[in-house]
Amino acid sequence: MSAGREVIDQDARLDGSDGLAELTGLIRRVVAGRVDSREAVDDIVQETVARLLAASHRLDGRAVGPYAVVTARNLVASQWRRADTGMRHAHRLFDPRAAVAPDEALLEREEAEAIRSALDRLSPREREVLLAHEVHGRDTRSLADELHSTPGAVAAQLSRSRAKLRVEYLIELDREPPTGQCRPVLLSLSAGDKRRQSELDAGYHLLDCGYCAALSEPLFDRRAAAAPDEVRVAVEVDADIVVVRQRGRDLAMQAGFSAAEATMIATAVSEIARNIVRFARRGEVTVTVATDGDATGVTVVARDAGPGIPDIERALEPGFTTYGGRGLGLPGSRRLMDEFVIVSDVGRGTTVTMTKWRR
Amino acid sequence: MFVSILRQGDFLIASIHTALDDTELLRFQEDLVTQIGTSRAQGIVIDVAALDVLDSFASSALRDLAQMARLRGAATVIVGIQPDVAFAIVRLGMELDIHTALGLEEGLAYLESVTSGNRAGGSALGALRGVDR
Amino acid sequence: MAEPELDDESELDDVERAAPRDDHRLLPALVAHLREHRTELREEWERRIETTHLLQAMTPHEVGSETTSVYDNYVEVLETGSVDALQRYARDLSERIIPRGVETHEVVGIVLLLRDVLARSLFLKYHDDFDVLNRVLDAYEPAANRIANTVAVSFVEERERIIRQQQDAIRELSTPVLQVRERLLILPIIGVLDSQRATQLTDQLLRGIRLNRARVVVIDITGVPDIDTTVANHIVETVDASRLMGASVIITGLSPEIARTLVTIGVDLSKMNTIGDLQGGIEEAERQLGFHVTRSEDS
Numbered sequence: 140m141s142a143g144r145e146v147i148d149q150d151a152r153l154d155g156s157d158g159l160a161e162l163t164g165l166i167r168r169v170v171a172g173r174v175d176s177r178e179a180v181d182d183i184v185q186e187t188v189a190r191l192l193a194a195s196h197r198l199d200g201r202a203v204g205p206y207a208v209v210t211a212r213n214l215v216a217s218q219w220r221r222a223d224t225g226m227r228h229a230h231r232l233f234d235p236r237a238a239v240a241p242d243e244a245l246l247e248r249e250e251a252e253a254i255r256s257a258l259d260r261l262s263p264r265e266r267e268v269l270l271a272h273e274v275h276g277r278d279t280r281s282l283a284d285e286l287h288s289t290p291g292a293v294a295a296q297l298s299r300s301r302a303k304l305r306v307e308y309l310i311e312l313d314r315e316p317p318t319g320q321c322r323p324v325l326l327s328l329s330a331g332d333k334r335r336q337s338e339l340d341a342g343y344h345l346l347d348c349g350y351c352a353a354l355s356e357p358l359f360d361r362r363a364a365a366a367p368d369e370v371r372v373a374v375e376v377d378a379d380i381v382v383v384r385q386r387g388r389d390l391a392m393q394a395g396f397s398a399a400e401a402t403m404i405a406t407a408v409s410e411i412a413r414n415i416v417r418f419a420r421r422g423e424v425t426v427t428v429a430t431d432g433d434a435t436g437v438t439v440v441a442r443d444a445g446p447g448i449p450d451i452e453r454a455l456e457p458g459f460t461t462y463g464g465r466g467l468g469l470p471g472s473r474r475l476m477d478e479f480v481i482v483s484d485v486g487r488g489t490t491v492t493m494t495k496w497r498r
Numbered sequence: 499m500f501v502s503i504l505r506q507g508d509f510l511i512a513s514i515h516t517a518l519d520d521t522e523l524l525r526f527q528e529d530l531v532t533q534i535g536t537s538r539a540q541g542i543v544i545d546v547a548a549l550d551v552l553d554s555f556a557s558s559a560l561r562d563l564a565q566m567a568r569l570r571g572a573a574t575v576i577v578g579i580q581p582d583v584a585f586a587i588v589r590l591g592m593e594l595d596i597h598t599a600l601g602l603e604e605g606l607a608y609l610e611s612v613t614s615g616n617r618a619g620g621s622a623l624g625a626l627r628g629v630d631r
Numbered sequence: 632m633a634e635p636e637l638d639d640e641s642e643l644d645d646v647e648r649a650a651p652r653d654d655h656r657l658l659p660a661l662v663a664h665l666r667e668h669r670t671e672l673r674e675e676w677e678r679r680i681e682t683t684h685l686l687q688a689m690t691p692h693e694v695g696s697e698t699t700s701v702y703d704n705y706v707e708v709l710e711t712g713s714v715d716a717l718q719r720y721a722r723d724l725s726e727r728i729i730p731r732g733v734e735t736h737e738v739v740g741i742v743l744l745l746r747d748v749l750a751r752s753l754f755l756k757y758h759d760d761f762d763v764l765n766r767v768l769d770a771y772e773p774a775a776n777r778i779a780n781t782v783a784v785s786f787v788e789e790r791e792r793i794i795r796q797q798q799d800a801i802r803e804l805s806t807p808v809l810q811v812r813e814r815l816l817i818l819p820i821i822g823v824l825d826s827q828r829a830t831q832l833t834d835q836l837l838r839g840i841r842l843n844r845a846r847v848v849v850i851d852i853t854g855v856p857d858i859d860t861t862v863a864n865h866i867v868e869t870v871d872a873s874r875l876m877g878a879s880v881i882i883t884g885l886s887p888e889i890a891r892t893l894v895t896i897g898v899d900l901s902k903m904n905t906i907g908d909l910q911g912g913i914e915e916a917e918r919q920l921g922f923h924v925t926r927s928e929d930s
Contacts, residue, residue, distance in 0.1 A: 385517065388550065402550065406589075471592075579877075584875040585833060588868045
């Protein structure tokens, strides 16, 4: 549930007057200075905003602007690299299946080595606990007993070790960082440690250091680890729709819903996840267990930084469709769930929040 | 494979074995319509018992598939829709105007009845002769 | 806050060290008194029950035997400090008297009456020595309240359990899916349909279709007094979902009022197979099935 609240807070912050609008202008200037096609500019600005939304809760306020600029630059660079595939196929940039290279085996070997070297950079204690948890599946409670610590402290340590491992892995695949500042900055970004980011003036460093700017992209492009009573899935391709609805269904069953109700929830999740893929191309769906007094339910939040919906009333009418579908996505999901709230801001994105209560 | 297509007499039996995403569904639609042409099947049974969700996209894909099949001279029947899935489709507001049957056996029986009827001009005697063949 | 409390306690310790031992002897004396005057106190209690018109659903003989048991259990709790036996008895008593229509306030009322009857008798016995009386009441009151609490809670719990049980039974009875013959199910809906029951009914019917491999379902709504929009929509959904499973649906017993409701909410009745009464519905269903059966036999 804390995650559900976090999502809402985050939206509130980005919806603030000095928030996203200002940033979007900044991003547009950065991109327009480098790309000619108006269509491509729009695409890159949207994509940058989507990534910004996904990473914003882990960024210190002052680092958001620089991160946006760096992300936009990275996207422009990848746009150039694949310019020959045509602007219209820009969305395939983010399709992992499209990126499968013929020398996959070689890459896999390189990756395994990078992971091994990155593990070597952890302290023996960090390594031992991380492996016990990730590889041998030990839970934080039993680890805490062994280490005479608390489960919370072990979880925090695990999270720091993972953040460190991600940084070391990326450095291993690239080259040693050019300045002494780089490693601590990357670490603070990876761990989402806002205090440390502010101490190090991470935002300024990102703008200044090309090395860190390039690494910050893969550092944030990962799926957040989900708590057991929470499902969080980044949605950008068709296959993600299937993943998120299956995991949503599992969570609903776990929360005590009947198979019939869990199927309704899974169907609603499927519809709104498809809306993200169709209209916004990229976004995130979270499914959490909700409680209200004695009542238990499941809350689904779908967020994107897509074009937004100009006329919500109309979008909720059955049969209203913009992509040749049957126009049942939103009105259908609303019927399948008990509560349904949609907030949309044209040019900024859409958030759908829906809840079903157990009977 | 996620989908298997078997031939039985004049009919094709397509079974979906796992959840399909939109792209896979469209590919399945295309494959099946192609096969109707090459095999000159009179009817197709699509077994969806393994699907735990049939949302608006999947329902549309099945409906479109049935229409394409009809243009190629084959009747379509969907079988094995789970109770929970059936209720969710209805609550979603889909009108799945395709013929449905409980299971494979019932689906094949339906195809026999409609195709024999077509071939023999719809008379009861002709229908029986059609089934006997 | 914590420190002054500690000081008070240590002062008390010094001054009244003898008091607990004294109180220890009070309780057996109290119990002995209640045993000794069992008959008169119990009769006084019964008189009070009668004048306050409690337990009128029970005969005087029944009231007599139950009050005896309650009295003995009551004294036993005072003596042993354990409410286990009383709790068991209270559950058992509740199970017996709930079907007779005894209400919560009556059960709580009689226990409070007994508490007061006994308290008054203790007052009479010890009223000369105010100090002793105070200590007797100090020992008696918490125990008496605990007893009243135990009986009331047991009664309410038992009542809730019985209500739940009855609701389940009614629910099962009111949505039976009957198989009349192979591949034909009948679902007679009786009583008021609310949204929850309608959902449950659909769920049962759809599972029944798969279990019995039904091809035709007759839903008879003769027993449904009236229908609101939500429930009408549920019925339409049930018909559509059954069709998706491969079973055709015949609706019988549609009153003119319900038919009007359905039309008002935009249900296309021509799309629904409706037949006047259940008998006609079953005949139609058999005709549909017979058509299929003959064919498959011939082939």
